[in-house]
Amino acid sequence: MTRFTVEVLVTPRPGLLDPQGKAIHHALSSLGYDAVEDVRVGKAIYLEVAAATPEDARERAEEMCRKLLANPVTEDFRITAAEGDGAGR
Amino acid sequence: MKVAIITFPGSNCDQDCHRSVELACGSPRYVWHRETSLGGADAVIVPGGFAHGDYLRPGAIARFSPVMDAVTRFGRDGGLIVGICNGFQVLCEAGLLPGALLRNRSLRFQSHHCRMRVERTGTPFTSTFREGQVLGMPLSHADGNYYANPETLADLEAEGRVLFRYCDARGNATAEANPNGSLHNIAGIVNARGNVLGMMPHPDRAIEAVLGSVDGLPLFESLVGAIARKEVA
Numbered sequence: 001m002t003r004f005t006v007e008v009l010v011t012p013r014p015g016l017l018d019p020q021g022k023a024i025h026h027a028l029s030s031l032g033y034d035a036v037e038d039v040r041v042g043k044a045i046y047l048e049v050a051a052a053t054p055e056d057a058r059e060r061a062e063e064m065c066r067k068l069l070a071n072p073v074t075e076d077f078r079i080t081a082a083e084g085d086g087a088g089r
Numbered sequence: 090m091k092v093a094i095i096t097f098p099g100s101n102c103d104q105d106c107h108r109s110v111e112l113a114c115g116s117p118r119y120v121w122h123r124e125t126s127l128g129g130a131d132a133v134i135v136p137g138g139f140a141h142g143d144y145l146r147p148g149a150i151a152r153f154s155p156v157m158d159a160v161t162r163f164g165r166d167g168g169l170i171v172g173i174c175n176g177f178q179v180l181c182e183a184g185l186l187p188g189a190l191l192r193n194r195s196l197r198f199q200s201h202h203c204r205m206r207v208e209r210t211g212t213p214f215t216s217t218f219r220e221g222q223v224l225g226m227p228l229s230h231a232d233g234n235y236y237a238n239p240e241t242l243a244d245l246e247a248e249g250r251v252l253f254r255y256c257d258a259r260g261n262a263t264a265e266a267n268p269n270g271s272l273h274n275i276a277g278i279v280n281a282r283g284n285v286l287g288m289m290p291h292p293d294r295a296i297e298a299v300l301g302s303v304d305g306l307p308l309f310e311s312l313v314g315a316i317a318r319k320e321v322a
Contacts, residue, residue: 016191016236017191017194017234017236017270019192019193019194019195019196019270020192020196023196068145068149068150068153069145071146071149071182071189073181073187073188073189073236073237073238074189074191074236
């Protein structure tokens with residue numbers, strides 16, 4: 001078994017109102033960052049998982065997303081698995 | 090007429106619901122979230138609060154509490170369930186009700202009185218109201234912005250499953266009267282079978298004159314009455 005750091009990105013589905021993204025977009029605009037056309041806010045979840053292969057770690061994380069980590073009605077998720085500790089932190 | 094009130098770590102309206110059921114002449118009892126049985130309850134209330142701290146998403150962790158298997162079975166068998174505020178969020182996460190409750194459009198925690206219109210009577214939850222009646226009661230939440238995909242929303246409307254809608258004093262469901270951005274001003278819905286209700290406003294905080302409103306009490310009387318009729322029948 002190898003230890004993998006799995007990064008799960010949970011984001012609001014396209015088209016869904018994202019008031020946090022709107023507020024941040026507004027703040028960026030008022031700072032003069034006019035090039036920003038849209039802002040969406042999600043969350044990143046890091047899992048330390050023991051698995052045989054990165055695919056295996058990924059698959060298990062996918063199951064976790066479907067069950068708990070993401071709400072299928074409102075959220076999408078993306079998963080990346082890297083060998084070792086603390087990737088992406 | 091036993092009514093189980095589910096208590097999660099972080100529930101804070103369980104006592105309000107207990108008192109509501111008492112005043113409606115039912116027999117309330119608390120059921121801790123670690124229990125695996127509802128103890129022969131005739132109805133279930135999932136109260137408001139912050140179950141499991143609302144971590145991840147409101148209701149996301151609560152839906153996996155041991156008691157939720159029993160609640161889900163009870164609901165699938167046609168048992169009457171009411172989810173109020175956080176309870177509504179839990180029931181959506183558990184798949185007993187469609188859709189989801191997103192962050193309020195304002196991004197603020199809303200805590201104030203609201204008005205809502207009774208869209209349908211003759212249900213186990215609204216038999217004591219008049220159609221079109223405007224009720225006043227408190228609401229108190231950060232995530233009450235009801236969302237469902239267009240197909241689900243169309244079904245809810247076509248099947249008359251929106252029981253309560255935010256409105257102004259004259260009963261108009263205006264954008265100004267919508268406290269959180271909910272689609273179609275939705276304040277409360279039932280499942281397809283009509284035995285599971287979820288609502289964001291707090292009828293349990295509107296049961297005695299001293300609280301500023303008694304508009305919520307008839308909901309509990311309707312529920313207890315529905316149980317009583319079933320027992321007799």
